[in-house]
Amino acid sequence: MHQKILVIDLFAGPGGLGEGFSACSTEDGKLAFKIGISVEKDPAAHKTLTTRALFRKLITNNQARQDYYKYVMGKITREDLFRKYPKEARLAQEETLHSPQTLGEDNEIIHKRIKELVESHNGFKIVIGGPPCQAYSLAGRSRNAGNKDYRAEEDHRHFLYKEYLEVLSIAKPEVFVMENVRGILSAKVNNKLIFPQILDDLKQPSIATGTTNMRGYKIYSLVVNSKSPENPDYQNHSDFLIRAEEYGIPQARHRVILLGVRDDIKKIPDILVKTKNENNTVKNLISDLPRLRSGLSKHQDTDERWMIIVSNYLDQLSQYFEKQGKAEAFSKLNLNLSKELKRNCSMNNGTKDILMPNFLRNWIEDKDLNVVLNHETRGHIETDLLRYAFCAIYSMLYDGISPKSRDFPAELAPQHANWSTGKHADRFRVQSANKFSTTITSHISKDGHYFIHYDPTQCRSLTVREAARLQTFPDNYYFEGNRTQQYVQVGNAVPPFLAKQIAEIVFNLLNE
Template sequence: MAIPIIDIFAGPGGLGEGFSALINDENQRAFKIALSIEKDPLAHQTLTLRSFFRQFEIGEVPEEYYEFVRGNISIEALYRAWPIEAEHAQREAWCGTLGDPDEHDQNAVSDDEVDDKIRTVLNGEQDWLLIGGPPCQAYSLVGRSRRQERILNEETDKRVGLYKQYLRILAKHSPSVFVMENVKGILSAETSENQVFSKILEDLSDPSACYPQNGENEFNCPGYRIYSLVTEPENFDENGNPTYRPKNFVIQAEKYGVPQTRHRVILLGIRRDIEINPEIIYSRDEVSIGSVINSLPRLRSGLSKGADSFNAWHSLIEGILEGDILNDVDTEIITDIRDKILQVEDPPFGKGADYLEMENLQIDYLPEWYLDNRLNGVLNHASRSHMNSDIHRYLFVSCFGNIKQQSPKLSDFPEGLLPAHLNVRQGIDDKKFADRFRVQIANRASKTVTSHISKDGHYYIHPDPTQCRSLTVREAARIQTFPDNYFFCGPRTSQFHQVGNAVPPYLAFQIAEVVNHVFEEMEILAIHNN
């Protein structure tokens, strides 16, 4: 039997996707998502669609799914064609807001509703897994810097305490194991009362202690031992708890087969009555961004003003060589700009689309993970339109990166390419947001893909100067290690937001291997004890 998973704060399902991809010795999925909860309606649509995909045996997804992602039929037509599987998916993925939502939130769900739903989907199963990442914006270093906050306040920002929803489910339902994810900034976050991370570790270790004991609603969770997934314990205290330094809970994704420098705190909790010490995941060689995006069709950027055609776009690019735009730029970079302009061609797919039909798509890195030959094409691969001046900046920045093997700071820009913003000079003088335009370096791991990509392409400039654009949703999804057949619902802004907020599925897959070994050992111990 597959191990049931409850996934809360699920986003588009990256963490659950990694667990669902693990195949056991019987060639069946080792884990089964029993319930996933997400408050964002568009992410919930993505979550439901992927649940529908998983209702079928591996390799037996119906052709109607592919017709839908190609844009040939509606999602309603897809679900009508397979009503039983669609109904299962819609029960599994729940659009609900946990915690203390706004009174006008139509998706608000009470604790009792959550408890009833969990009991129903588990149907008496005792050995199960809780996963999820409580919203992290409150703890984000960048977010705190923008808000100029050092001390967090749960009264003014409810996100600070949303981990308590995770905690309450642990206390009430006592899963065998849990996996909880959050941003690295949580290690330094603090309220007026305590260090946030220390408090969270204390609460997770003994969830029942956080709730009053009142008869039939008494919480009897035995508590958890909290483990790092990448570091062996330094020691064990007198109660058998593993001891670590806070930084030992940080997983640097680029060391584990994910082509981006994404650093996240991920905790593994094992219930105290389960006497098992887990394994860890082991590092591997860094994967470059080029190895996962270079095989995708080349595109050009769009023009946000005026007539948009290849000829207009090409003429605009050539304009960077006119006048004094490139004054004081290194000769080597100017030479590369000239060379790249000569190499510019009209790409066969132009600016791209939600579906590009093409056969025999290849990728050298993890082809069995990414590729689905039944797609006969590429999803969610359309470029954004940019201002004329930004396209010139993208060409300069990508050629700078090509030559210098690093992204330029604002101080490296010629005057003719500096933005006309009031804070640009501040960015040069005090280095605040000095990397306002950031190109990814093709032979290195990408910088972290975050939800900010939905608002600003300047931080995610494609390394190929002949394309002069920011990354597409599919490129961001590949950097995040989503399989190519993973379709993101909603408009492009939401698609970017979903991708940036997700846990990389391939990292989750490796975590799933560790967790699966824990459940296998539990089964062996149960057989031995009986």
């Protein structure tokens, strides 16, 4: 009898890692993994997790899938959906512990459930997840550096990985997968790098937690081959860094991912296989989605007003690029504004010409889904619309290059004290059509300046769905919460398609 591998998902966010593992299947088409628990403290992300957990339990029932589509289209309420399928709803809520839970604060509830799952499971177990990264991220450390009262050794976020160790000591999994930002490699506490200590603790959780009868772990890279099954030997810590764009993800996302394997397992795990696909571009991933206009904040927001404003801006930019010797190239651009553009579009009336690579299309597309989820623009102040249009046109005229602050006309410079110092050279960044995107981060929830759409006639930042596409979330993945909360969830997630590739490596290792 096929025994699924039990997954314990910590710091789960909206479920990017879990989605990849839950989709991994055996050669005969059976699911290889079963998520037993997903722990998340953020209410909006927790709601997303629970909705997705229910979807996975309804997926094989055609009528239930149709009811799920009715929910995400707004035709029935979430309560209606959960009430109609009480057994599956109960299991989904059990999976996410019925409510948001915080490791370190709600350990009695979390640990109790993990113990129950482990005791009732006869098979392999894995722990996955990434402790919150604010203390390790370069942006977070930059903010902390500006706070004279900040003490790294007093920041509990540096030590949340110890909650991960506690779960390892309870579950005693054969394998674990731990993810974090690249800044963890250089983060310091008491002027000492913290990453070597994290590695040592993960290799011997029993020492760090005082647990008896527990084996240690060998820590493998997922991108650099180990020389020895007895003692994985890596030249430097950067060997643990995964550049997601090299593995089919249309995004320059660089993250540290550690693969822990119990030390009595002799087989050396495989590494990720690089993808040679030049079609993994922003345009190919999102151009089939319905075209939308940006919103107008602080002023009356109507289609007519937006048309007048953006038309005037395009005329101004025509004159600017003419001065730059780009008049002929500018004239060849298709900058015709459409009166049909709206701020949101749930019905799938985008283009039918889907350009994304087949391996991603098969992963992302849901042919039964006749709506586009989470596809609504935010509002922008009028002067930023002019800067967005400038960035998008600049990228079109200069081979996909996003302009730096020095490239902006003086009249487009924002009233920012550091604008001309070079410290904010990338204050505005267009996601160029024919390249993979820059890293989708939670900062996209703030203002959108780093995530400008490549099409100047839409004159806006990316929507939640477009960001989710670049993160490789399936189109039927519905993000709960308000739009700001949705952006945060997408930005913090592990790309599910990358997670699926990691899941296949784990399954192949344990299947031996």
